[in-house]
Amino acid sequence: MESWVSRSGLASLQRTSLNKIDTNLVSAFVERWHLETSSFHMPFGEMSITLDDVACLLHLPIRGIFWSPQDVTEELAVELAVDYLEVSQSQAQSHVRSCRGSYYKLEWLYDIFLPSECCRCDRFIFRGHHSI
Template structure:
């Protein structure tokens, strides 16, 4: 028995038609630039946050704080990106920690008008299969 694309569509109500785009891994320097350009934080804040994550990640709690901060300041594009990254990081791209999201997924939200054209169901299925493969390894905790 295995999960299918139809299961993902029925259970998660995600579109399974559209552009399939898998963002490439990014370096920590690029992660800082992405946070400055698309999340509206200062260079120093972005660098200290990336250092605290020990890799190319953003903390979900930090994204929530950014969302609230930008919503109050009426910076809607930054608030929307922080919210969407937090949403996909805690649902379809969630990892075992449930506290971090890979920073490369911010590349999906650089153009907010293009977000609805992605095949989110296929991306969710790929993520589920990847984690299923990881979980089936003997050494996985």
């Protein structure tokens, strides 16, 4: 996984201080997003996020060849789940087959890593990372 992240050019994201998301702030921006213009409509005017903004804020490369990871087969998805998620072979096969492809459902990952009584498990600590 680390080599994939490194080759993708996204390794700098691991060093950012973005470990806490203000959900109210995100909600405010979502409400102001206009798909037609790909911009935010703010009280002071229209605002867009450019690739240069992304490069400056997140230190992501915006030039060069776009990198895509290799296709993952159902067999590899099962193998990865067994190796990295530490689930049984039969559990991984059953889940991947139910997804009809080399995918994992987010709910399944939640069931594995977020027991209902707590948000911490032996292998991972979730710090509220969200994506929009």
